[in-house]
Amino acid sequence: MTRLSTATLGSARPGVIVPAYDRATVTAGIVHLGIGAFHRAHQAVVVDDLLVRDPSWGIVGASLRRPDTKDALAPQDGLYSVLTKDGDARSLRVIGAVLGVLDAPREKEHLLAQMADAATRVVSLTVTEKGYCYNAASGGLDLTHADIVADLANPRDPASAAGIVVEALRRRREAGIAPFTVMSCDNLPHNGAVSARVFAEFAEAVDPALGRWVRDNVAFPATMIDRIVPATTDADRGEVEALLGLEDAWPVMAEPFLQWVIEDKFVGTAPPFEMGGAEFVTDVAPYERMKLRMLNGTHSMMAYLGFLSGHEFIAQVIGQPAFRTFVSNAMAEEIGPTLGMPQAQTDGYAAQLLERFSNTALRHRTYQISMDGSQKLPQRLLGTITDRIAAGAPFERLALGVAAWMVYAGGVDEAGKPIEVQDPMRAAFAAIDPANLLDGYLALERIFPRELAGSPVFRAAVGAKLALLREVGAAEAVRRVG
Numbered sequence: 073m074t075r076l077s078t079a080t081l082g083s084a085r086p087g088v089i090v091p092a093y094d095r096a097t098v099t100a101g102i103v104h105l106g107i108g109a110f111h112r113a114h115q116a117v118v119v120d121d122l123l124v125r126d127p128s129w130g131i132v133g134a135s136l137r138r139p140d141t142k143d144a145l146a147p148q149d150g151l152y153s154v155l156t157k158d159g160d161a162r163s164l165r166v167i168g169a170v171l172g173v174l175d176a177p178r179e180k181e182h183l184l185a186q187m188a189d190a191a192t193r194v195v196s197l198t199v200t201e202k203g204y205c206y207n208a209a210s211g212g213l214d215l216t217h218a219d220i221v222a223d224l225a226n227p228r229d230p231a232s233a234a235g236i237v238v239e240a241l242r243r244r245r246e247a248g249i250a251p252f253t254v255m256s257c258d259n260l261p262h263n264g265a266v267s268a269r270v271f272a273e274f275a276e277a278v279d280p281a282l283g284r285w286v287r288d289n290v291a292f293p294a295t296m297i298d299r300i301v302p303a304t305t306d307a308d309r310g311e312v313e314a315l316l317g318l319e320d321a322w323p324v325m326a327e328p329f330l331q332w333v334i335e336d337k338f339v340g341t342a343p344p345f346e347m348g349g350a351e352f353v354t355d356v357a358p359y360e361r362m363k364l365r366m367l368n369g370t371h372s373m374m375a376y377l378g379f380l381s382g383h384e385f386i387a388q389v390i391g392q393p394a395f396r397t398f399v400s401n402a403m404a405e406e407i408g409p410t411l412g413m414p415q416a417q418t419d420g421y422a423a424q425l426l427e428r429f430s431n432t433a434l435r436h437r438t439y440q441i442s443m444d445g446s447q448k449l450p451q452r453l454l455g456t457i458t459d460r461i462a463a464g465a466p467f468e469r470l471a472l473g474v475a476a477w478m479v480y481a482g483g484v485d486e487a488g489k490p491i492e493v494q495d496p497m498r499a500a501f502a503a504i505d506p507a508n509l510l511d512g513y514l515a516l517e518r519i520f521p522r523e524l525a526g527s528p529v530f531r532a533a534v535g536a537k538l539a540l541l542r543e544v545g546a547a548e549a550v551r552r553v554g
Contacts, residue, residue: 076166076318078149084166085317088153091168093123098130100171101343103187103252105233106199107133107141107173113154113301113326115196115257118348119169128191129343130171134183136199136233139175144322146173153323155312157433163328164315176236180229187240188247193340195240196255197267199233201447202496204260206270208450209521213273220274227278234274238286241275245285253291253338261364261451262357264294264335293335294356298363300327300428302436327431333359358413365407366418367425369452370399373473374429375441376480379491380546386436390429394551400426401554402469410459445477446497446519454524461529468533472553475537476546478509486545510535 074080084090102119104111111133119131135141145152150170156163174183187195197203205217213234214220223235230236241251254271256263268290276283302325312323332350336342346352353359371386377398378389389395400422408418453470460467481501483491493501497516504512514525524530540549 073313073317073319076148076151076153076316076320078151080318081151081166083317085315087164088316089163089165091120091123091166093127093168095168095171098123098127098168098171099191100132100186101129101191102131102194102196103183103192104131104133105136105176105195105197105236106203107131107135107170108198109304109324110297110299110301111196111198111257112152112167112170113324114297114299114330114332115198116167116169117154117165117330118332118345118350119343120167121348122344123169125347126344131169132186132192133170133173134176135173136176136203136231136236139178141322142173142175145170148321153312153316153320155308155315155323155325156328157325158328158431159433162311162315164312166316177231180236184236184240184243187236187252188243188249190244190249192252194253194255194338194343195237196257197233197237198257200258200444201260201451202444203233203258204256204266204270205232205234206266207518208447209517209519211266211269213270213277214518215277224274224277234271237271238275238278238282241286241290242278242282245282251286251290251339253293253340253342255293255295255334257295257297259297259364259368259448259451261360261455262294263360264292264337264356268292289339291337291339293337294360295335296331296333296356296360296363298331298367299329300431300434300436301325302434303440305435325434327428327434329428331359331363358411362411362413362418362421364451365410365456366403366421368448369407369456369470369473370402370425371429371441372445372448372452373402373469373476374399375438376445376473376476377546377550379438379442380476380480380486380541381550382547383438385432385434386429386438386441387432387434389438390426391432392547394547394554396426397554398469398550399429402473406460406465406467406470407456409463409465410456442480443494444496445481446495446516449474449477449519450521454520457530458524461524461527468537468553471530471533472537472540472549474534475541478513478534478538479541479546481513482506482509510538 219232223230256267275286336352403422
């Protein structure tokens with residue numbers, strides 16, 4: 073079948089939404105690092121809407137590790153489709169906001185030059201938690217991380233996100249060009265503050281004067297992003313091809329829901345993201361906290377407990393009455409009270425999440441969500457637990473989620489079959505004695521802060537849930553904890 077491209081876009085089938093602007097007039101104003109499925113189903117969709125009003129905000133994307141996205145989108149002139157799924161309903165849209173994709177390892181100089189160009193006013197990132205090379209317990213740059221060690225040894229030829237951003241900023245400073253805004257779009261609590269600290273500390277390690285300049289001149293707005301974007305399958309590609317009438321090498325799938333809350337703190341004028349439904353606020357923290365703890369926290373709990381129970385997809389997990397009760401009670405009784413919001417608001421959000429999790433069309437894999445747990449656990453579960461302990465309140469369901477992660481990260485499922493754990497700390501996990509998981513994991517200070525790891529209440533709760541998982545398995549443990 074004919075491939076999607078600028079030349080063939082006019083052949084798209086009726087009903088397909090196509091760009092409502094002339095792509096030939098669009099210029100690049102944003103460089104996005106980590107142009108994976110989530111960015112293309114979220115931020116790029118918002119930008120696609122605003123290009124009707126201001127064509128100076130096109131996106132140049134960059135893949136930091138693999139050339140897959142470039143290889144898929146380059147023959148398509150950056151075009152790709154987003155298939156929105158809601159039960160049996162489908163809506164297909166072609167996105168034109170991405171002007172090109174760079175493979176950073178092979179095109180690093182091109183990428184750095186694009187970032188150093190005065191036309192680039194925003195550099196955004198979705199590089200996942202591990203891409204910041206930071207210590208999750210302290211929040212600062214991990215100077216022992218292999219990527220950081222390598223970049224500091226040769227800062228003019230960086231590979232990490234921090235190294236690339238700082239080298240581009242150094243070039244702009246030397247050229248007398250104002251810095252760009254650095255906008256983290258990753259699921260990190262206080263992602264603006266984290267990126268500000270990590271990148272400034274990296275810059276300071278390169279040159280103290282550069283570090284001061286970054287701290288004094290670069291804006292790092294916080295953001296909260298929310299949309300469920302499962303991995304694309306061959307079946308998805310076939311469905312898109314039938315709807316589009318053209319071949320799309322890498323379409324992305326998404327739920328109808330999309331939310332983007334942005335701190336109004338930019339160098340110069342911010343892009344008019346509100347044109348695409350984004351919301352500018354003075355304080356992102358309440359939105360971020362609710363989403364990280366309620367959506368991401370329960371997602372991780374369902375992923376580990378659901379995977380161990382033999383469920384492949386989140387919709388299957390939440391479709392089990394015991395799991396639905398467990399997740400609903402976790403949000404209402406353990407997570408919601410830590411948010412400092414009216415109960416009506418958290419209850420309404422919880423009800424909305426249960427329906428979103430139940431969308432059978434998304435086929436969001438528990439294994440996909442389970443990846444990189446060492447980076448996710450502190451933000452998604454441990455902060456909530458710390459607040460519950462401080463309040464003298466129980467956290468039985470959250471403790472079961474942590475215990476399930478420990479079992480999962482151990483690399484063997486309940487049937488004795490190996491789990492291919494994908495995590496930057498998997499070597500450390502493999503060295504833990506299976507007979508003493510609790511002490512082994514709690515000794516990992518990059519995940520568990522000393523105060524929490526040393527809490528008798530925390531140790532007792534997680535230890536009891538580990539024993540329960542060994543005794544009755546994940547599905548029955550969920551039913552009993554309820």
